[in-house]
Amino acid sequence: MQAVLLAAGKGTRLRPLTDDRPKALVEVDGVPLVERCLDHLRALGASEVTLVVGYLKAQVIERLGDEYHGIQLTYTHQREQKGLAHALLTAEPHVDGDFMLMFCDNVFRANLADVVETQREQGVDAALLVESVSYEEASRHGVCTTNERGELVDIVEKPDDPQSTLVTTGFYTFSPAIFRACRLVQPSDRGEYELPDAIALLVRAGMRVETVELEGWRIDVGYPDDRDEAERRLRAEAGASDSALDPEDGVSRS
Numbered sequence: 001m002q003a004v005l006l007a008a009g010k011g012t013r014l015r016p017l018t019d020d021r022p023k024a025l026v027e028v029d030g031v032p033l034v035e036r037c038l039d040h041l042r043a044l045g046a047s048e049v050t051l052v053v054g055y056l057k058a059q060v061i062e063r064l065g066d067e068y069h070g071i072q073l074t075y076t077h078q079r080e081q082k083g084l085a086h087a088l089l090t091a092e093p094h095v096d097g098d099f100m101l102m103f104c105d106n107v108f109r110a111n112l113a114d115v116v117e118t119q120r121e122q123g124v125d126a127a128l129l130v131e132s133v134s135y136e137e138a139s140r141h142g143v144c145t146t147n148e149r150g151e152l153v154d155i156v157e158k159p160d161d162p163q164s165t166l167v168t169t170g171f172y173t174f175s176p177a178i179f180r181a182c183r184l185v186q187p188s189d190r191g192e193y194e195l196p197d198a199i200a201l202l203v204r205a206g207m208r209v210e211t212v213e214l215e216g217w218r219i220d221v222g223y224p225d226d227r228d229e230a231e232r233r234l235r236a237e238a239g240a241s242d243s244a245l246d247p248e249d250g251v252s253r254s
Contacts, residue, residue, distance in 0.1 A: 001116065001173070003046040004091045007034050007104035008054030008078040013222050022056040024104045025063065026221065029231045033221060034060060037102050038068050044116055046071060046100060050091040054078040083192030085182040092179045103170035107230040109237070110216040112171055118210050119173035125207040126178060126199060128152065129171040131214035141167035142196035144211060152209040157188065157196040166211070168196070169218055177202060 011023030018026060024034035034051075041049055049071050053060050057077060066073055076090040088101065098119055110129065118127040130144050143162045145154040156163070181198035188194045203209055219230040 001045060001098055001100055001120075002095055003041045003044075003049045003100040003102065004088065004095065005034070005037055005041065005049055005051050005102050005104055006084060006087050007037075007060060008052050008057075008081070008087055009105065010055040010081070011105070014224060014227070017224055017227065022053070022059055024053075024060050026227065028107055028221065028227055029234045032063070033107070034064070034104050035068070036107060037104050038064075038071060040108060040112060041100060041102060042069055042071055044100065044112060048072045048074070048094075050074045050076060050094045052076050052078050052087045052090055054081065054087075081192075083188070083190075084195035085185045085193040085198045088195065088198075089179060089182050095176065095179075098173060098175050101172040101174060105221050106170040106218050107221060107234070108171070108216070108218045109233075110169075110171075110214050110218050111212070114215075115171060115173055115212045118212055119175075122208070122210065124210045125175045125202055126152075126209040127173045128199070128209065128211050129169045129214055130166050130211045131169055131218070132165050133167055135162060135165055138162035138165045138167055142194075142199075143167055146211050150211050150213075152199070152203055152211055154203065155196045155200050157194040158190075169214055170220065177207060181205075 007024035009023045011018035014023060014026060025032045053075055061075055064073055074094050078087045078090050115127045115129045139158055139162055142155050142157050143159055143164055144152055144166045145164050147153050181201040184201055185193045185197045219226055221227050221230060
């Protein structure tokens, strides 16, 4: 399966970390966000990834080049920050068939493979990794309403009064139908072409959109404090792993 990685953001809320670098190159525990995402996509079987770049894009291209550990990289340029549906459309010429979509500002320790398997085995038009959050946090994300079978029945971007606390997490799989939906989306009140609006169009057209609940954790690195929390969790996991090794031979005793 191919993949698209959205990495065009300025990361204004991450300042001063993004004063002289794009959000994609902000490091979490010594590894840039974009490389963490590419590692996930490689583990999921992606051999071709289209990176949508924008702010200070030359830094990303210079660091990664045309290949990343066997993954062929193609770049597209989102010249104006007009929303995620707009960003995704720049990748359309490079995608053939079902594909994975990942946002570059997340640190994942989650069941991403379950989303890919849902797309492949059930032949759906989209599969979304979702998680339950607090009511207050829900208004920062795409809020999902599902039926008893886990099928999406509605999705709204950053509502003032969330109808549920189930939200998108920045990892999806799609059929090419999403591109047609993105072209039909109208600007939101924020003046952006919203990806949740395009997904809602798929639902209204009678297409199957499944949700997969997150197992594990993920952190949306939107602020410097989020970066610090992600580093704390990663280092705690590494420390727990190290504590399970015998200091004499490095063999796990757990």
